[in-house]
Amino acid sequence: MELLHLYLTLFASFFKIGLFGFGGGYAMLPLIQHEVVATHQWISVSDFTDIVAISQTTPGPVAFNSATYIGYSAVTEAGFSSGYGVLGSAICTFAVSIPSLILMTIATAFFLRLKNNPWIQSALSVLKPAIIGLIASAALILITPYNFVDYKSYIIFGAVLVASVRKINPILLIFLAGAAGLILY
Amino acid sequence: MNNRIKDYLELFLTFFKIGSFTFGGGYAMIPLIRNEVRRKGWLEDEEFMDMLAVAQSMPGPVALNTALFVGSKRLGFKGSLFSGAGVILPSFTVILLIAAVFTQFKDNPVVERIFKGIRPAVVALIVAPLSSLGKSAGVRWKNLWIPVVVALAVWRLNVSPVYIVLAAILLGIFRFICLMKRGVDK
Numbered sequence: 001m002e003l004l005h006l007y008l009t010l011f012a013s014f015f016k017i018g019l020f021g022f023g024g025g026y027a028m029l030p031l032i033q034h035e036v037v038a039t040h041q042w043i044s045v046s047d048f049t050d051i052v053a054i055s056q057t058t059p060g061p062v063a064f065n066s067a068t069y070i071g072y073s074a075v076t077e078a079g080f081s082s083g084y085g086v087l088g089s090a091i092c093t094f095a096v097s098i099p100s101l102i103l104m105t106i107a108t109a110f111f112l113r114l115k116n117n118p119w120i121q122s123a124l125s126v127l128k129p130a131i132i133g134l135i136a137s138a139a140l141i142l143i144t145p146y147n148f149v150d151y152k153s154y155i156i157f158g159a160v161l162v163a164s165v166r167k168i169n170p171i172l173l174i175f176l177a178g179a180a181g182l183i184l185y
Numbered sequence: 186m187n188n189r190i191k192d193y194l195e196l197f198l199t200f201f202k203i204g205s206f207t208f209g210g211g212y213a214m215i216p217l218i219r220n221e222v223r224r225k226g227w228l229e230d231e232e233f234m235d236m237l238a239v240a241q242s243m244p245g246p247v248a249l250n251t252a253l254f255v256g257s258k259r260l261g262f263k264g265s266l267f268s269g270a271g272v273i274l275p276s277f278t279v280i281l282l283i284a285a286v287f288t289q290f291k292d293n294p295v296v297e298r299i300f301k302g303i304r305p306a307v308v309a310l311i312v313a314p315l316s317s318l319g320k321s322a323g324v325r326w327k328n329l330w331i332p333v334v335v336a337l338a339v340w341r342l343n344v345s346p347v348y349i350v351l352a353a354i355l356l357g358i359f360r361f362i363c364l365m366k367r368g369v370d371k
Binding site (some may be wrong): 016017018020021022023024025026027028029030031047050053054055056058059060061063068069072073082083085097099103104105108119122124125126128129131132133135138146147149153154156157159164165171173177178179184 | 204215242247254257258262266283299305311312319323336340
């Protein structure tokens with residue numbers, strides 16, 4: 001019964017993330033964070049940061065990666081066996097995909113009418129700048145004492161920021177930052 | 186009949202391949218999908234780019250949305266199920282393995298040291314593309330207040346991004362109605 005309730009809550013959360021997660025990628029992070037860290041406390045902020053890091057170094061969009069990871073860890077941390085965890089992963093990944101499936105099916109059918117629709121264009125003219133604000137909030141939320149433990153954290157932050165603006169491969173940067181952590185701490 | 190099955194399988198395998206080899210988030214997949222679609226002659230490039238614009242303005246991961254419309258254009262709704270499953274399965278398998286292993290080793294001191302280095306790097310990777318993304322999203326001085334207010338509301342006031350999205354859509358529609366009224370008055 002408790003397990004069923006957990007599955008339903010996970011499903012509802014990730015369905016919501018799929019439905020309101022405009023902008024893809026980092027723009028979906030504050031919404032995911034709001035659901036899984038702030039509201040349901042399935043994972044901590046630093047675990048959430050680790051998932052984003054893992055997501056950067058593995059295939060697939062971050063929304064799927066978080067769905068799969070949290071589906072598993074929320075169920076196993078609640079004391080259920082790993083088999084139930086796999087089912088939790090599948091439920092979350094499925095839930096985050098359903099809104100896309102429904103909306104894209106409709107969009108493909110009405111494509112010509114959607115393309116130059118002034119109502120949609122006008123809604124997007126405010127939504128797009130708002131999405132930039134959502135990405136910025138994702139970064140601000142992650143600047144916590146758990147993620148930035150001392151001055152060395154800020155040095156790593158600055159170095160990676162400069163390197164990333166100069167288009168150095170993000171996967172390489174994560175590996176280098178990991179090596180730096182191993183040496184510095 | 187046999188050909189149909191082959192077509193569905195080809196869709197699935199194409200997107201499975203794309204899903205397996207694109208690291209670093211969904212956006213990395215778009216050029217690969219575009220290439221495959223062009224190479225196989227599934228869609229005209231212009232149609233692909235138009236649909237991409239629609240896929241990006243819909244909620245959900247952009248890579249999934251793109252996979253869904255290519256599958257749906259090619260073989261209808263069932264086609265989109267195959268392309269969608271193809272693009273999801275590789276990351277699902279990889280992350281499930283990592284979740285099973287990582288939850289065991291998370292508190293290992295070596296792993297903890299590595300992630301102490303990685304965590305600030307992740308924040309830097311989110312900040313880095315902000316200004317170029319902002320430019321392409323049409324952020325100028327006169328509407329800079331929108332991202333600033335949104336970021337502060339979500340960060341400081343813990344406002345759910347759901348309300349931000351709904352408010353932005355309503356504000357955009359409201360703006361359109363105002364512009365239309367002004368047009369009628371003239």
